[in-house]
Amino acid sequence: MTKSASTLNHIAADADVSPSTVSKVLNGRSGVAPETRERVERALRSHGYSPPGERRLQPFVELVFERVESAFATEIIRGVQRAAASRGMSVVLTESGDRHTPGPEWLDGVVQRRPSGVVLVFSNLPADSKKGLALRGIPFVVLDPAGDPAPDVPSVGSANWSGGVLAARHLLELGHRDIAVIGGRHDMMCSRARVAGFRSELEGAAVPLDGALVWGDFHREDGVRLGLELLRREGRPTAIFAGNDLMALGVLEAARMLGLSVPHDVSVVGYDDLEVARWSGPPLTTVRQPLAEMGEQAALLALDARADRPLRAARVDLATSLVVRESTAPPRR
């Protein structure tokens, strides 16, 4: 029996596990219960071994999307890229697949790759994975535009409620009083917050929303369908606020189908300021969610975490702003 095999056996005996479990922990593989892993790591240290969590992190940021698609991805990538470059690092992109939750294979991969920081977009990390990353000293931050973070995880989002206020203030200042709202998914914090901010500002001006609030699902088709419904009503609204840019594009399409001119017959305000908002006909007035800055901030938070100054489970919300283009104007009397 070689010396190292004998050491392995000693460690296994100390930790009360099989030698193959020790080897799993040493190689950063999954399939070991957290308590067992901790016991093995203590035994490893007492024998002068470094558990994988204490080996050097590699100079890159790992950026995890459920899927790299949607107009969101490009901006987020640019922001994370910017943060990594400022530290002389590169960016590794991974996809967690068709679920909000990266699986155990992903965790294995991360542990092998040992990034200096992980940014998870739109993700819920199961408790096991959180513990796994924390144990290995890999700092992670959730980039969460949906505004619904787990309470024990550091995350970056944007100010949805204030964004809604900005949209309402703009329409009120233009003189609109007959205003309708197409909210995004009703079960998502971000859409509820946007609508709540909008409504609160209207209430401050004593302008009722009444029956003119409907809910969609963030797709362009929802904007077409609900836009048609609102614009066909007797006493048609003079302005519509949509909970994201895609639904606002749908409202533009609904107006076009009805032969209504935007902004002369109806003003439209979107939310997000995706690239496409500049390209629509007419270009869209919208609330800007600073996705690139959010990506940058999330990456920097992760990279600046250190053993002596670990990440707190804080929430950072970056400011939103109003971008006025050509889809809004004073109402025609």
Place this chain on the structure above:
Amino acid sequence: MTKSASTLNHIAADADVSPSTVSKVLNGRSGVAPETRERVERALRSHGYSPPGERRLQPFVELVFERVESAFATEIIRGVQRAAASRGMSVVLTESGDRHTPGPEWLDGVVQRRPSGVVLVFSNLPADSKKGLALRGIPFVVLDPAGDPAPDVPSVGSANWSGGVLAARHLLELGHRDIAVIGGRHDMMCSRARVAGFRSELEGAAVPLDGALVWGDFHREDGVRLGLELLRREGRPTAIFAGNDLMALGVLEAARMLGLSVPHDVSVVGYDDLEVARWSGPPLTTVRQPLAEMGEQAALLALDARADRPLRAARVDLATSLVVRESTAPPRR
């Protein structure tokens, strides 16, 4: 003097260079002339050292953009991601900055990172860098939607000329005879090929293009400006083919500004099939450039290159196809 310092001195003497040059080569740094590097690498081998080019490649694909922006990026990333995942690899993203040519710092970085393959988007690689990557056994492929590859570099693009043919055939079949074209940048192969294919199909049907060909610069604004010009002409065209989707969106906007209905007063065909083509008002009929497949193909070509079967400087052009949506219809008589 330690043994290794003495070995370094021997190697330096053998290669007739300074020890610091040997150390540069060993660490894969730049600033060494190619002939000198080769001499040092021979000397290294004769002393039993592995030059960096012979060390193991790491399990990831490096994807290099000039800038991660434009609607192109997301699709390309998805394709490269798919190829990498099929080999159990991840993707590293880097930006070469505001130039078409990645600089020497980039080459240093790649040599340190040692990707299994490199995909360069829209890039011209200087001769030095090509040689540098080749020397180190790192295979690279240029993803080149612009259709203008250097002759000695493997590259992936798409069939621009045939794409133009498809667009023309569609409009002819609908019955259009008064057709105008807004070409993309006249100095780019891809735009010239699209227009040439389009024109060739019209000529086959004895439909003249005459004065109805103008050139833009691929921006939405060009589509607005040139679209207004064409649509204000006496004997207005019944259909306009634009050299990319952004210019086609501009034509939609021009029609909207003139109170013309698309497709009833004028049909519009774009090129690229970016995501935004589905979202415009009306959704755009366009020629699809398979960007994700192009990214996938480029990554697989690079990954499948091996020392015993190196990449040839081949050009692969993937097929384009027509996507019919709502911006085209028969002309009104």
